[in-house]
Amino acid sequence: MTGAYNINQFKNPLFxxxxxxxxxxxxxxxxxxxxxxSAPFAGRWGLPGGFVDVDSDDSTDMTALRKLKEKTNxxxxxxxxxxxxxxxxxxxxxxxxxxxxxxxxxxQRAAPHIETVEDAQWIEINALDTLPVAFDHKAIIKQATxxxxxxxxxxxxxxxxxxxxxxxxxxxxxxxxxxxxxIQRKSLIRRIEASEMFETTDEKVKSGGRLxxxxxxxxxxxxxxxxxxxxx
Amino acid sequence: MTGAYNINQFKNPLFxxxxxxxxxxxxxxxxxxxxxxSAPFAGRWGLPGGFVDVDSDDSTDMTALRKLKEKTNxxxxxxxxxxxxxxxxxxxxxxxxxxxxxxxxxxQRAAPHIETVEDAQWIEINALDTLPVAFDHKAIIKQATxxxxxxxxxxxxxxxxxxxxxxxxxxxxxxxxxxxxxIQRKSLIRRIEASEMFETTDEKVKSGGRLxxxxxxxxxxxxxxxxxxxxx
DNA sequence: AGAATAGTGTCTGTCAGACACTATAGA
DNA sequence: TCTATAGTGTCTGACAGACACTATTCT
Numbered sequence: 001m002t003g004a005y006n007i008n009q010f011k012n013p014l015f016x017x018x019x020x021x022x023x024x025x026x027x028x029x030x031x032x033x034x035x036x037x038s039a040p041f042a043g044r045w046g047l048p049g050g051f052v053d054v055d056s057d058d059s060t061d062m063t064a065l066r067k068l069k070e071k072t073n074x075x076x077x078x079x080x081x082x083x084x085x086x087x088x089x090x091x092x093x094x095x096x097x098x099x100x101x102x103x104x105x106x107x108q109r110a111a112p113h114i115e116t117v118e119d120a121q122w123i124e125i126n127a128l129d130t131l132p133v134a135f136d137h138k139a140i141i142k143q144a145t146x147x148x149x150x151x152x153x154x155x156x157x158x159x160x161x162x163x164x165x166x167x168x169x170x171x172x173x174x175x176x177x178x179x180x181x182x183i184q185r186k187s188l189i190r191r192i193e194a195s196e197m198f199e200t201t202d203e204k205v206k207s208g209g210r211l212x213x214x215x216x217x218x219x220x221x222x223x224x225x226x227x228x229x230x231x232x
Numbered sequence: 233m234t235g236a237y238n239i240n241q242f243k244n245p246l247f248x249x250x251x252x253x254x255x256x257x258x259x260x261x262x263x264x265x266x267x268x269x270s271a272p273f274a275g276r277w278g279l280p281g282g283f284v285d286v287d288s289d290d291s292t293d294m295t296a297l298r299k300l301k302e303k304t305n306x307x308x309x310x311x312x313x314x315x316x317x318x319x320x321x322x323x324x325x326x327x328x329x330x331x332x333x334x335x336x337x338x339x340q341r342a343a344p345h346i347e348t349v350e351d352a353q354w355i356e357i358n359a360l361d362t363l364p365v366a367f368d369h370k371a372i373i374k375q376a377t378x379x380x381x382x383x384x385x386x387x388x389x390x391x392x393x394x395x396x397x398x399x400x401x402x403x404x405x406x407x408x409x410x411x412x413x414x415i416q417r418k419s420l421i422r423r424i425e426a427s428e429m430f431e432t433t434d435e436k437v438k439s440g441g442r443l444x445x446x447x448x449x450x451x452x453x454x455x456x457x458x459x460x461x462x463x464x
Numbered sequence: 465a466g467a468a469t470a471g472t473g474t475c476t477g478t479c480a481g482a483c484a485c486t487a488t489a490g491a
Numbered sequence: 492t493c494t495a496t497a498g499t500g501t502c503t504g505a506c507a508g509a510c511a512c513t514a515t516t517c518t
Contacts, residue, residue, distance in 0.1 A: 012283075014244070083313050084316060095289075168470080209467080210468080210516050231508075418483090442487060445497080
């Protein structure tokens with residue numbers, strides 16, 4: 001036996017790319033799910049995804065974006081790899097590998113198209129316990145959720161669930177929805193200032209009381225990571 | 233066009249599993265690399281890895297462990313997924329996807345076997361700049377290194393580069409080697425106590441001055457993550 | 465004026481950095 | 492006793508939590 005690899009020596013596993021696209025809508029955290037048209041698990045809800053098109057996709061990132069675009073018509077504001085999930089028993093067709101992405105979008109951006117698509121829907125994270133879901137997608141969503149919650153504690157990631165212009169109260173509300181507990185408004189403002197990621201606009205917006213300052217992300221800045229977590 | 237997926241509709245990409253196995257040896261951070269026996273990049277150094285054996289591997293974790301065991305003869309003390317890397321041009325054979333794992337081991341555990349293997353070697357991270365390396369493995373190692381450095385700031389991960397029994401000074405030295413700067417001994421001791429992950433032993437060990445307390449990880453405890461980073 | 469929301473001032477608590485101090489081993 | 496390493500005591504600084512206070516808008 002030599003150390004030479006032979007490409008055909010092994011059966012290649014079934015490789016797919018799926019995405020967990022989150023948004024915050026009506027003060028609850030939701031995930032985009034698709035009603036499966038075909039086997040396996042036809043008729044069940046599953047994550048949007050599919051096979052790589054090696055002739056047109058530059059990389060798996062593009063596969064994920066392409067599949068999300070089919071459902072939402074726009075690219076998510078944030079996309080990163082979550083993890084891959086693999087095994088012999090997770091797909092009845094045989095050994096499978098799924099590379100799962102983790103994505104965020106402002107509800108307003110995706111809404112116009114999703115509402116026209118029959119087979120795609122925002123599903124509340126809390127409603128998942130009782131919903132039948134394809135493959136191991138329920139466990140995958142759980143893991144994606146806890147990654148999102150963790151990142152919300154030490155970074156400004158939740159801004160990607162907001163439109164371009166937003167107020168402190170909107171950001172506070174999105175963060176609270178994600179992590180499932182309240183935070184101090186003051187702490188958030190300190191972080192907004194310390195991060196130097198944002199600029200204020202001249203406009204203010206009415207909200208039932210004093211007008212609120214509108215913020216937006218400075219062009220070209222990267223997401224800031226803090227050295228401490230919020231609350232716990 | 234229906235929404236039905238056809239498995240044979242797409243060429244399946246080439247899928248491999250590689251690992252970045254780190255250790256700390258002689259006060260420097262090293263990575264296990266193997267001399268490639270066959271094309272592509274025959275003769276160059278690359279990461280240990282290979283194809284999934286769908287008939288015997290339960291999951292890709294097992295593929296990574298199996299490939300590492302071929303080189304070190306033991307399972308690493310820590311293994312987690314880093315990321316996948318994909319693209320049309322990273323492998324001359326076509327579109328490829330590599331799932332990369334990130335692993336840690338105590339040098340002493342791997343040493344006996346590595347020294348008998350011709351084609352495997354610990355390569356210093358700092359020596360990589362000038363070394364010709366296969367594929368995009370140099371960039372992958374860079375990314376794995378920064379993940380390791382980040383985790384060393386907020387977790388006890390570096391203990392996996394140490395033998396079962398270790399002193400505070402050994403742990404301090406390993407952390408300093410990983411992050412590339414000195415830390416406060418006092419801060420480390422505070423964390424060791426706060427984590428409640430360790431137990432002291434009756435033995436002490438000589439080190440040129442006062443005898444040092446030996447610690448070991450309590451059986452069954454998980455790695456602790458702190459809410460603040462060290463220094464920066 | 466009163467209610468509602470926006471935003472500030474400032475005190476406390478926690479924990480990392482700094483560093484002087486004590487403790488204990490070998491030569 | 493001298494040196495080297497182990498380990499403690501304790502002050503400072505950064506920043507999150509708490510919460511009272513002021514500011515501004517609408518009704």
